Amino acid sequence: VILLIAAAGVYFYKPAEEKPFIAAREVLNVLGGVMKDVPNAIEVADSSPFYALIATPLAVHYDKEGDREIIPMYIKNMTNPSRAVIRTEQMVGRFIDLVIDGKKSPKEVSLELAEKYWGKSDLALIIKDDKEGYEVGLVATPIASYLSVPVIVTDKIDSSVIKTLSKLKVRYILICGNLSTNAFKSYKIETPDDALNITIDLVEEKFGKVGYITLANPIDAWPPRVLDKKTVTIGPVEIPSICTTQFVRTVFNFLFKGGEVEIGNFTIPDDYKYALIKFEGINLDSDEVDELRDAVLFYVGIDDPSLPESLQTRGVVAGGTNWGGIPVRDANGHIVKDRFYTEAVLYDMGGKRCKVTASGTWFTRSSGRVMAVVEIDKLGSPVYAMAKKLSVVAPYLTAYHRGILFAREDFAFAPDDNVLTKDMKRCPGYYTQMRNPRLAEPLNRHVFDKIHKPLNALLAKIAGIDLSDLKSLRDHYKNNPIYIALVGDAVVLPQIVYQNYMEPIDEEDPPAYTGGGTPSDFIYGNIDPIPYDWSNLANDTYSYYPYQENIVGRIIGWDAQDVSALVNRVVFYNDIIEKLGDWKETAANLVGGGQDFQRPLVRYFIFGTLLGLTPRGEPMKYWTGYGEMCMKRTTEKVLKPMGFKVLEAYDAEAALCGYSDEALNKIKKSSLLNRIFFRESYMRKLIGRDAVKGREYIKKSNFIWINAHGNQHAFIAPGPSLVAAGFGGPILHKILLQIVPNIMGGFVGPGYSLSSSDYDTRSVENLELGPSFIWIESCTVGRIEGVYPTESGFQAFIHAGAAAIVASSTGSNIAGGYLEPKRHKYDLPWTVWKAYINTTKNMKEGEYPDPHFGYLFYQDMCKELLENKTLGLAFRNARNAYLPKDANWTLWWNPPLPQLLPLSVQSMSHSDSGKFQEMAGKKMRMLKAKYITFQEYALYGDPALNPYVPGETNQIY
Numbered sequence: 001v002i003l004l005i006a007a008a009g010v011y012f013y014k015p016a017e018e019k020p021f022i023a024a025r026e027v028l029n030v031l032g033g034v035m036k037d038v039p040n041a042i043e044v045a046d047s048s049p050f051y052a053l054i055a056t057p058l059a060v061h062y063d064k065e066g067d068r069e070i071i072p073m074y075i076k077n078m079t080n081p082s083r084a085v086i087r088t089e090q091m092v093g094r095f096i097d098l099v100i101d102g103k104k105s106p107k108e109v110s111l112e113l114a115e116k117y118w119g120k121s122d123l124a125l126i127i128k129d130d131k132e133g134y135e136v137g138l139v140a141t142p143i144a145s146y147l148s149v150p151v152i153v154t155d156k157i158d159s160s161v162i163k164t165l166s167k168l169k170v171r172y173i174l175i176c177g178n179l180s181t182n183a184f185k186s187y188k189i190e191t192p193d194d195a196l197n198i199t200i201d202l203v204e205e206k207f208g209k210v211g212y213i214t215l216a217n218p219i220d221a222w223p224p225r226v227l228d229k230k231t232v233t234i235g236p237v238e239i240p241s242i243c244t245t246q247f248v249r250t251v252f253n254f255l256f257k258g259g260e261v262e263i264g265n266f267t268i269p270d271d272y273k274y275a276l277i278k279f280e281g282i283n284l285d286s287d288e289v290d291e292l293r294d295a296v297l298f299y300v301g302i303d304d305p306s307l308p309e310s311l312q313t314r315g316v317v318a319g320g321t322n323w324g325g326i327p328v329r330d331a332n333g334h335i336v337k338d339r340f341y342t343e344a345v346l347y348d349m350g351g352k353r354c355k356v357t358a359s360g361t362w363f364t365r366s367s368g369r370v371m372a373v374v375e376i377d378k379l380g381s382p383v384y385a386m387a388k389k390l391s392v393v394a395p396y397l398t399a400y401h402r403g404i405l406f407a408r409e410d411f412a413f414a415p416d417d418n419v420l421t422k423d424m425k426r427c428p429g430y431y432t433q434m435r436n437p438r439l440a441e442p443l444n445r446h447v448f449d450k451i452h453k454p455l456n457a458l459l460a461k462i463a464g465i466d467l468s469d470l471k472s473l474r475d476h477y478k479n480n481p482i483y484i485a486l487v488g489d490a491v492v493l494p495q496i497v498y499q500n501y502m503e504p505i506d507e508e509d510p511p512a513y514t515g516g517g518t519p520s521d522f523i524y525g526n527i528d529p530i531p532y533d534w535s536n537l538a539n540d541t542y543s544y545y546p547y548q549e550n551i552v553g554r555i556i557g558w559d560a561q562d563v564s565a566l567v568n569r570v571v572f573y574n575d576i577i578e579k580l581g582d583w584k585e586t587a588a589n590l591v592g593g594g595q596d597f598q599r600p601l602v603r604y605f606i607f608g609t610l611l612g613l614t615p616r617g618e619p620m621k622y623w624t625g626y627g628e629m630c631m632k633r634t635t636e637k638v639l640k641p642m643g644f645k646v647l648e649a650y651d652a653e654a655a656l657c658g659y660s661d662e663a664l665n666k667i668k669k670s671s672l673l674n675r676i677f678f679r680e681s682y683m684r685k686l687i688g689r690d691a692v693k694g695r696e697y698i699k700k701s702n703f704i705w706i707n708a709h710g711n712q713h714a715f716i717a718p719g720p721s722l723v724a725a726g727f728g729g730p731i732l733h734k735i736l737l738q739i740v741p742n743i744m745g746g747f748v749g750p751g752y753s754l755s756s757s758d759y760d761t762r763s764v765e766n767l768e769l770g771p772s773f774i775w776i777e778s779c780t781v782g783r784i785e786g787v788y789p790t791e792s793g794f795q796a797f798i799h800a801g802a803a804a805i806v807a808s809s810t811g812s813n814i815a816g817g818y819l820e821p822k823r824h825k826y827d828l829p830w831t832v833w834k835a836y837i838n839t840t841k842n843m844k845e846g847e848y849p850d851p852h853f854g855y856l857f858y859q860d861m862c863k864e865l866l867e868n869k870t871l872g873l874a875f876r877n878a879r880n881a882y883l884p885k886d887a888n889w890t891l892w893w894n895p896p897l898p899q900l901l902p903l904s905v906q907s908m909s910h911s912d913s914g915k916f917q918e919m920a921g922k923k924m925r926m927l928k929a930k931y932i933t934f935q936e937y938a939l940y941g942d943p944a945l946n947p948y949v950p951g952e953t954n955q956i957y
Contacts, residue, residue, distance in 0.1 A: 021172050021185035025201035031172060032064060033121030033149040041072040041094040045102030046560050049221035050129060050153045052392035053137055054110045055100060057125075057144035057151055058117055060399040066206055070571060073396055075389075075564035078102060082561035084799045087768065091801070092572045093579070105129075106153035111164045114150035121149045121168045128177025129155045135218045136176035138391055139195035139407050143174065145399035146202055157181040174198075192218075192407055199404045200462065210462050212403030212483040212944065215455075215524070216394040217492035219409045220385035224274070228378040234264030234356055235371030236284055241362040243294075244753040245678065245726050246671050249366060260299065260313075260357040266374050270350040274379040274416075277344045277354075283321050284369040285362060286338035291663045292363040293757035295322035296370050298340055302429075303353040310512035315435050316344055316354055318513045322757040323713035324791035326765055333766055342788040345384050347415040348428035361753050364670040382414035382431070387489035387789045389560040394487045397555065397567050401483070401944055406458060413446045413494045415439055432490070433497055433505065434515035434786025440497050440505045444534045447496045452523055455484075459527070459550075471542050474527040477549035483872060483944050484524055486554040487563070490785040493554075495519040495809075497785065498935050499536045501928045503811050514711055519785040519809040520935045525552040525876065536928045538935075545883040546934065551872035553943030557798050558789045569771045569803050570942045576771055577702075577948055583770050584948045587644035588701035590694055591631040592708030593651035593719020597817025597894045598622040601826040607742035614742045619894035621720050621741035624818045624827075625836040627651075627707075630855060633848040634705060638862050643951025647697040654708070654717035656759050658692030659683075679729045686725055687718070687754055694759070695767070702948060703773050705858065706759070709747075710778035712787050714760035723749035764796035771803035773871065773947050775861075777854045782807025782938055794940060804871050804941025806861075808854070812936065813929050815852035816891045825892065825921060852889060853933045857882050865949050872943020879934060886930055890923040 021027070042059055044051045052075055059073035072092050074085050078101050089096065100109055106129055114124070125144045127137035133153075144151050150168070154161050162183045165173070173186045176195065180186070189195045203210050239261040240253040253259070268275045281298035288294055297320035301313040319325070321338045328337035346352075362368045391407065398405045413419075415427045419442045429436040433443055460467040463476050486493050497517040499505055505517040518536075523529060525548040528541040540546045557563040569576060577584045597619035607614045614620065628650055635646045659667075661684065668678045685691055694717060698704050708715040724736035727750040740749040757763060774797055776782065781793040782805075789795055794807045818827070819835040839849060851859050860881050864874030 021187050023174060023187040023189070023198045025205035028123070028143070028147060028198070028202050029205045031122040031149070032147045033123070034119045035061070035117055035148060036119035037117050038069065039071060039098035041074070041092070041096040042098045042100070043074050043076045043096050044100045046075050046077050046389060047102040048106055049134055049389055049392045050106035050127065051100045051102065051109065053127065053141045053395060054106060054113060054151045054153055056141050056395045056399060057149060058113065059396055060145050061148040062146050062206070063148065070400060072568050072572065073564065074568060075392060075560040077561055082558070082565065084557070084562045084565040084801070087801060088565040088568050091576045092568060093575070107155070110150070110152045110154070111160060114152060114164055115167060118150050118168050121170055123147060123149045123172045123174065124165055124168070124170045125149060125151045126157065126173050126175045126179060127151060127153045128179050129153050130177060131222050133177030134221060135409065136189050136192055136195055138216065138218050138395065139192045139199065139405045140174065140176050140189055141395035142399040142403070142405055143195070143199055143202060145395070146206055154179070157183070196404060196406055203402060203404055207402045210404055210482070212398070212401035212485070213458070214394050214398040214403055214405045214485045214487055215411070215493055216391040216405060216407040216487045217409065217411045218391050218407055219383055219412050220387065220391050220488055220492045221389045223388070224382070224384055225380035226377045227380050230269065230376050232266040232374045232376070233371070234374070236369045237261070237263040237371065238367050238369050239263065239358055239360050240367050241360055241365055243361045243363050244750050245363060245667055245674065247727060247750045248673055249671065260359045262355055262357050263370060263372065264356045265303065265353055266356070266376065267353045268346065268349050268351065268376060269378070272350050272376065272378045273348055274382045275346045275349060276377040276379050276384060277316060277346060278375040278377065279317050279342050280373045281321065281340040281358065282371050282373070283338040283360070284371060285365060286335060288364060288666070289327070289335050289338045291660065292666065293322065294362045294368070295320050295757055296338070296340070296358055296360045296368070297323065298372060299357045301355050301357070302349065303355045308509055310510055311429070311435060313357070314512045315430060316346065317342055319713055319791050322760045322762045323711070325762050326790045327762055329766065342791055343386060344788070345379065345382060345414065345431040346429065347382060347431065348426065361756070363667050363753070382416045383412045383491065384414070385489055385492050387556060387559060390487050390489070390556070390563050392560050393563045393567055397485065397487065397942070400571055403483070406455070408454070410450050412492045413443055414491065430786070432786040433517065435510065435512050437505045437507045437510045437516060440517060443494060444496050445532065447494055447523060448532060452529070455524070456527060470528055474542050474549060477527055478547065481550045481873065481876065483551045485943060486521065486524060486552065489556060489789065490519070495521055495785055496523045496534055498534050498538055500810055500932060501536050502932070514780045515783060515786055517810070518932055518935045519783060521552055521554055521938045522546070522548060522935055525550040537931050545887070547880050548876050551870070551876045551943045553804070553872045553939040553941055555942060556784065556789070556940055557795060562799055566798055566803070567942070569801070570945050573771055573803065573945065580770055582645070583700060584702045585643070585645055585950050586647065586701045587639045587642070587703040588647045588697040588705070589631055589635050589639060590649050590654040590697065590704070590706045590717060591627050592654055592715070592717035593627060593721055594621045594709055595627040595707070595719070595814055595817055596621060596624040597626070597814070598624060598827040598832060599825060603742060619817060624832050625839065626817050626819055629819060629839055629843070629849060630707070632843065633851065634855065637848055638859050639703065639705070641951065642703070642862060642866050642949050644703060647693070647701060649693040649697060652686055652718040652722045653692060654694050655687065655692045655755065656694040656717070656763055658687055658689035659754070660689050664688065677728050678726060682729050682733070683725065687722060698772070699767065699769060701772060702770065705775050705777070707777040708759070710781045710793065712780045712783045713791055713793050714758065715776065715778040715781050715793060716755045716758040718755040718758070720749070722751045722755050723747065724751060726751040726754060759793065761791065761793060761796040764793070765799050767800040769797065769801035771801065774802050774805045775858050776805060776807040777812060777858070778808065779811045780809065782940070783809040785809070798940065803947065804939065804945055806875065806937050806939055808936040809938065810932065810936050813853040813933055814894060815855065817894050818892065819849065822892055852886055852891070853930070854937070856886055857933065857937065865947065866952055868946070868952055870944050870946045871941060872939060875939045875943070879937070883930060883934055887927060888925060890925055892923055893926050893929070
């Protein structure tokens with residue numbers, strides 16, 4: 001009977017229905033893994049984007065209590081490793097005992113690492129080994145770090161995967177991509193936004209709140225397919241030297257041979273809708289480059305008379321072996337191949353002929369040989385990241401900061417048939433508005449609709465505020481700012497470009513060398529911009545002046561290698577600076593010449609009215625003492641109060657590198673006139689190796705302020721004092737100093753070539769810097785829109801070891817270039833001297849001229865840093881303080897002079913005289929210029945870095 005009852009019970013028993021696995025915060029937070037070992041440091045091959053995702057939970061992971069363990073993880077090209085990575089490995093100093101060298105598949109690597117380093121894990125993150133898997137898995141990878149669980153990458157969940165997971169006693173899996181299995185309870189993460197929402201819930205459950213958002217774009221790891229390609233080799237071709245130390249010969253070459261020489265051409269095949277141009281220009285006579293800094297500039301224009309002249313000459317390529325070039329060096333650092341390399345995508349330009357021109361500067365030759373190699377690739381789609389695979393670093397950075405990762409493909413912008421202007425026209429040409437200004441309006445609309453609006457929606461979700469209540473959202477983040485790190489270039493995470501009245505977005509006459517408008521990251525931190533207003537005076541909805549609510553920094557570099565090196569310098573910042581001794585107590589204050597401006601009436605009549613060399617009203621670079629006083633004020637009122645020992649250098653002394661005695665002797669012997677007029681002893685005092693301090697000072701310094709004239713590739717510290725030198729001794733030098741400032745902004749003279757290879761990419765990339773914070777106060781050097789990464793002047797500093805940089809994307813403002821009192825438009829010698837004496841007297845009593853424009857921005861940022869703020873928060877607060885402080889100040893306006901440009905371009909870019917006359921007549925607020933100052937600067941680096949400041953209160957270090 002008992003058996004019958006029992007049997008009946010079995011027959012009628014219905015087991016409880018098994019609950020499905022749901023990736024809810026309370027479920028995930030009780031799951032986790034237990035590691036049996038961890039490596040000291042990891043190298044990961046850059047050959048597959050999945051290797052970094054696999055290694056991330058090994059490199060950064062948390063226990064049940066939320067305590068973090070972090071180890072270095074470097075992305076590395078195993079055949080051509082970046083010097084930035086090698087140096088950072090040395091600076092961090094941890095033995096690398098795990099190398100993922102790319103010889104095994106992501107599947108093999110992930111299974112081996114799971115078995116080697118995990119003892120047990122309740123959960124695993126499974127990512128499909130394809131593009132769609134990467135898009136979702138990229139965003140989901142921080143989950144693996146927060147739960148200390150392995151990442152498995154595979155094309156299918158087969159017996160080998162099941163075997164490894166079973167060994168680890170895995171019960172649950174999160175799946176990213178088109179995979180399935182019945183072996184484990186699984187949850188399918190369908191989209192990147194699904195992964196984002198899970199991460200938000202987990203971070204809030206585990207750490208209390210979301211305080212850090214990383215923006216990235218998975219498309220930078222998946223370049224478009226190359227459907228076809230052709231290669232064109234141009235040269236060798238011999239071209240004349242236009243070195244200004246051989247001034248007579250250079251003038252002759254300009255007049256009779258031209259400053260730029262056409263060396264060849266190529267044609268884009270008719271059916272190449274999206275043509276990737278890979279351009280390499282080579283200086284074949286480079287045996288004296290290390291010593292004399294010879295250089296060649298290359299340009300590629302579109303041979304189409306219907307286009308503006310600037311696009312016909314430099315609408316595709318503009319740069320050179322010094323300005324934008326990264327050479328090939330031997331083991332001792334000597335240049336063995338002096339080259340310039342860049343890439344650009346052209347849309348719908350099939351059949352167009354492109355003209356290649358070059359100009360060369362050889363100090364001891366009358367001519368030199370050049371060549372170019374052009375590869376033209378037919379792409380299957382238009383979105384092509386210039387900085388490759390940066391997104392692979394984003395999960396490591398995000399997990400380190402206990403943050404969330406917001407990544408979408410559609411953040412990217414590139415012209416195609418669907419990108420139309422307001423009048424419904426397509427935008428064939430260059431891939432950004434830098435050399436294709438018709439793209440500005442559709443680009444800005446894209447940034448607003450595809451990035452700003454979704455980011456606001458995410459911020460509203462995090463804050464628990466209805467998105468329609470924009471004022472409450474704005475007020476919340478004004479008082480509770482969140483960190484937003486942008487990991488990507490300006491293709492995959494584009495900038496908004498504001499109109500700029502001095503350097504306008506101009507379809508009829510675009511400034512093709514440097515680009516028009518003011519590209520800016522400001523919108524990434526701004527909750528309430530007036531919709532679709534990107535005018536020069538663009539304002540916000542709920543404040544009188546524009547206001548950045550959130551804390552923004554862009555983490556950028558040449559490629560994933562450089563960005564991983566940068567992130568590791570941030571993560572292990574304190575470990576690094578502990579070894580650097582006096583470095584962390586030292587600041588460099590380097591101020592270039594050519595920032596003193598006068599308006600001498602008699603000279604305007606001679607050089608303007610009679611000779612036509614200087615527009616009436618354009619400021620002339622004559623001494624007033626302004627630059628020197630700005631340097632002293634920065635030392636005494638900014639850097640010394642921060643506790644720094646300050647190293648000062650002004651004008652030519654602030655240059656990066658001086659010339660050796662042997663180099664100066666070679667220049668002297670290079671021609672008959674130089675043997676007569678080039679005074680070695682005089683030039684040695686001005687620009688000799690012992691006279692120049694820039695390299696020495698920046699290598700020694702934690703904080704670095706550099707103020708100089710520049711462009712996107714370079715900036716130069718020496719002003720007219722060096723440009724006017726090199727032809728005679730002190731007497732002739734003084735005479736030329738009265739002439740040079742009147743010609744093309746003071747950039748043309750016998751000594752120009754001695755300064756043009758100053759802080760350029762070629763000279764800077766090989767430096768060995770500490771993890772410095774650098775503010776570069778120079779025109780355009782911070783521009784990334786339309787600039788290939790290795791062409792970028794500021795990115796060479798990041799490659800060399802800097803931790804963070806602030807730089808401008810357009811022409812930067814100078815606060816008049818004069819000293820007070822200045823009561824009249826035109827200057828007389830005694831009024832200039834009176835102002836100088838008055839200022840000097842006041843400074844001895846501790847009263848300094850007030851800072852304005854970038855100097856004010858920097859001063860306020862440093863004050864914030866002194867109060868233990870992070871770089872991003874200090875930058876945000878200083879930006880928001882700027883306009884209320886400076887908007888009502890009036891000045892005798894001196895606009896930015898023509899930017900640092902090649903000699904052959906200067907005459908084409910000279911400023912319009914009417915503009916200067918209109919603005920020069922009285923003291924004015926110049927509010928448009930001040931809005932440019934507000935918009936133009938970007939913080940390049942981790943916004944959450946808190947740098948060491950000797951006098952800082954509540955010092956963390």
